Amino acid sequence: MIQRIQTFFLLIVAFLAGVLPFFLNLWVTVDGAEVYAQNEVWVSIAFYVAAILAVVSILLYKNRQNQFVVNRLNMILNLFLLGFFVYRSLSLSGEAVVSExxxxxxIPVFSIVFLVLANRAIKKDEDLVKSVDRLR
Structure with a gap:
């Protein structure tokens, strides 16, 4: 359902993970070459999977529990991406590979924030449906 707020949040996540990493540089090497997601195969695959999970979660609007679980999986994937970026930028000594x-x-930080907001909205919908069922 397009009118729900979690659909909007998930569309933002799909845009963040599917489009932006290929236009915004991830880091700059010592040589001055900008590294984008398409330069790193595993990073681009992880971003594509995160975007696909967001779209799949949008399509699971009839089953809120599965939508919630898919969003959690997407958060875990974005945490792995964030951990990789932190490792890549901090563990290498000096100006070895990552200069800037x-x-x-x-992008994974913003994706996680929007996924958390989407999960909160899904939880509110689920609680609303349960409260209505209780009245019958």
């Missing part, structure tokens, strides 16, 4: 962090490294 890009704005694209924050």
């Amino acid at each position: 962090k890009g704005i694209g490294m924050l």
Whole structure:
């Protein structure tokens, strides 16, 4: 259902994970070359999977419990992406590979925030349906 707020949040997550990492640089190397998601195969696959999970979650609007679980899986995937970016930018000593962090490294953070907001809205819908069933 398009009119629900969690659909809007999930569309934002699909846009963040499916489009932005390929236009915003993730980091800049010592040579001055900007690294985008398409330059790193596993990173681009993880971003595509996160976008696909968001779209699948939108399509699961009739089954709120499954939608909630798919959003949780998407949050875990974004946490792994965030952990990879933190590892990549902080564990390498000095100016070895990552010279400057890009704005694209924050995409998993924003995705997690919007997924949490979507899960809160799904939980509110589920509670509303349960309260209506109680009155019958």
